[in-house]
Amino acid sequence: xxxxxxxxxxxxxxxxxxxxxxxxxxxxxxxxxxxxxxxxxxxxxxxxxxxxxxxxxxxxxxxxxxxxxxxxxxxxxxxxxxxxxxxxxxxxxxxxxxxxxxxxxxxxxxxxxxxxxxxxxxxxxxxxxxxxxxxxxxxxxxxxxxxxxxxxxxxxxxxxxxxxxxxxxxxxxxxxxxxxxxxxxxxxxxxxxxxxxxxxxxxxxxxxxxxxxxxxxxxxxxxxxxxxxxxxxxxxxxxxxxxxxxxxxxxxxxxxxxxxxxxxxxxxxxxxxxxxxxxxxxxxxxxxxxxxx
Numbered sequence: 302x303x304x305x306x307x308x309x310x311x312x313x314x315x316x317x318x319x320x321x322x323x324x325x326x327x328x329x330x331x332x333x334x335x336x337x338x339x340x341x342x343x344x345x346x347x348x349x350x351x352x353x354x355x356x357x358x359x360x361x362x363x364x365x366x367x368x369x370x371x372x373x374x375x376x377x378x379x380x381x382x383x384x385x386x387x388x389x390x391x392x393x394x395x396x397x398x399x400x401x402x403x404x405x406x407x408x409x410x411x412x413x414x415x416x417x418x419x420x421x422x423x424x425x426x427x428x429x430x431x432x433x434x435x436x437x438x439x440x441x442x443x444x445x446x447x448x449x450x451x452x453x454x455x456x457x458x459x460x461x462x463x464x465x466x467x468x469x470x471x472x473x474x475x476x477x478x479x480x481x482x483x484x485x486x487x488x489x490x491x492x493x494x495x496x497x498x499x500x501x502x503x504x505x506x507x508x509x510x511x512x513x514x515x516x517x518x519x520x521x522x523x524x525x526x527x528x529x530x531x532x533x534x535x536x537x538x539x540x541x542x543x544x545x546x547x548x549x550x551x552x553x554x555x556x557x558x559x560x561x562x563x564x565x566x567x568x569x570x571x572x573x574x575x576x577x578x579x580x581x582x583x584x585x586x587x588x589x590x591x592x593x594x
Contacts, residue, residue: 303327311336317345338506342513357575358382359443360391361466363457364398369476372455373401374466375445376572384438385463393432394463400425401445409442443578446570453567458483466572474564484548485555486571491542494566495556499541507536542569 303326311322311333317340325343329335359378366372377394379385396419397412406412413426420428425442433440446468448455453472456479459465467483474482485491493499511532515525538544543556543566559565 303331307331307333311340315340315345321345338510341510343517344514357578358385359440359574360385360394360463361459361572361574362391362394362398362463363459363466363468364395364402365455365457366402369454369456370451371402371447371449372457372468372470373398373445373447374457374468374570374572375401376443376466376574377440378443378575378578379440380438384436384440387436390432390436390440391463393428397425397442398445401447405447405449409444412442412445444572446572448568448570450567454479456480456483458487460484460487464574468570470567470569472565472567474559474562478558478562478564481547481549481558482542482555482566482569485545486542486569488548489542489545490571491545491569492540493542494568495541495543496537499537504533508533511536542566 303323307326308319308322311317311326312319314333315322315337321340321343322336325336325339326333329339357378358381359376361374361376363374364372375394375398377390377397379390384390396417400406400415400418401412403418404412404415406415413424413429415425417423417425417428423431429440429442448468448470450470450472453470453474454476456469456471456476458467458469458480460467465487467486469479469483469486471479471482508529511529512522512525515528516522520528538546543554543559545555547553547555547558
């Protein structure tokens, strides 16, 4: 059964009309991913990005050592935006970023078991539990990335007062270039470093969609194939960092900017607060009525 909430969800993710959403959901038996693909093939919707999903609250923080050799970026979630602005909470998240950089945990579970470098005699989990008790709201350390280098440098960038955090490891470049790259990543949302990093399965899926779009416009299979080549190039320029236009100067691509500086990006991480987390929408009127009954 295709529910109104399912249609609403698809509409929010794609921007397509209600009737179009209902039609493709019916055709795909309610399969959200297939419905999105069908809308794209028909030229009704663009690709739904993870960042389009409803976000939760919290904060992203980053830390880089003084010698710029080690860095970490972490996302810690809270229930409300009010708590995310709390100074005690913000200090806690910053301490966690430094903990990750210094102690190198392999995952969140290991991080929680470590002895806190800020609060002697307590584990990170115990410190987190204390913060939940004193601030009065549930919190969780969701994810983190940590980079360490011997030959290059690590740079960080925080955007939107903790909404987006970026970490970059670069070789043969300076801090100014690394900061520009961080800002590029924050603004342009690349998914991969370069073409070789894109999974072949993802490329083939995009080619199928581009070809279907062309043929739905009346193009022959032969013409559609030729059009796909151009579309794939545009696809790479959107999702691959080094193929993107430099936000400070669109006439220059990131790979050219790196080449002119003799630099190379080793890896990057971009964490956006609440990205990919579905937040339950509460209907307070209904909730009150339930309580009354």
